[in-house]
Amino acid sequence: MDLDATLILLGAGLLAGAMNAAAGGGSFITIPAMVFVGLPSIAANASSTVALLPGTLASAWAWRRDYRALHGIPFRIMLLISFxxxxxxALLLLATTSRAFDRLLPWLMLVGTLAFAFGRPLGAALRQRVRIGRGAVLGAQVLLSVYAGYFGGGVGIMMLAAWGLLGDLDIKAMSALRTILVSAANFVAVLCFALAGPVHWPATGIMLVAAIIGGYLGAILASRMPAPVLRGFVIVFSAAMTAAFFWRAWA
Structure with missing residues (x-):
């Protein structure tokens, strides 16, 4: 791997780690960076998931004292669904052809960007009008866990929006639950990707180390910069990347 590619991966890993620690949305940085340095899109997606996993596991550990059951739904059931x-x-991604995923990727990025931008206000608006049962939440969790293993952009916010339809939430407890369930889905996906071979390990190793450093710096940044500014940056950047990937797929 040449010096330019290494510097791009280092910079993307630092920025993605900081974004995940401060506001989320790191995969909107890592996947385009890996595609830019020449990785096929499926390998870029798998490698990005591996590179960002240590950060999500560290966040899950940090939240460990705040886990709560979701309105009477046993934690072990939610965890099993996520696994x-x-x-x-992950298996669905491995069965997808590179050509098909190149066409699908911009749509996935669009869904993730819209979820990141509008998931919270939409969830709050729906909570005022809609209540659903635990069965519907479990069904939504199945779909979101599959999405997390396949791509995962914005999935944490999607989970919070779906769970909010049960009723009032303890947001701290739900943030903890979201973190561990997303980590569980990503962990098993990483095992599949590592065994099946689409991971580009040199690029992944560079980005993984940078993301860990970026996560530490991002926690410091989050304490000093207003959250709306950080979220705004993620939304603008991910929208630009989504447009670029649409152009790449269809131009």
Missing amino acids: LGGLAG
Whole structure:
């Protein structure tokens, strides 16, 4: 790997780690960076998931004292769904052809960008009008866990929006639950990607180390910069990347 590619991956890993620690949306940085340095899109997606996993696991550990059951739904059930859904999503990705994923990737990025930009206000608006049962939440969790294993952009916000339809939430407890369930889906997906071989390990190793450093710096940044500014940066950047990938796929 040449020096230019290494510097791009280092910079993307630092920025993605900082974004995940401060506001989320790191995969909107890592996947385009890996594609830019020459990785096929499926390998870029798989490698990005591996590179960002240590950060999500560290966040899950940091939240460990705040986990709560979701309105009477046992934690072990949600965890099992997340493991199995992440596995299904990873296997689905491995079964997707590179050509098909190149066409699908910009749509996935668009969904993730819209979820990141509007998921919270939309969830709050729906909570005022809609209430659903635990069965519907479990069904949504299955779909979101598959999405997490397949791509995962914005999935944490999607989970919070779906869970909010049960009723009032303890946002701290739900943030903790979201973190561990997303980590579970990503963990099993990483195992599949590592065994099946689409991971580009040199690029992944560079980005993984940079993302860990970026995560530490991002936690410091988050304490000093207003959250709306950070979220605004993520939304603008991910929208630009989504447009670029649409152009790449269809031009």
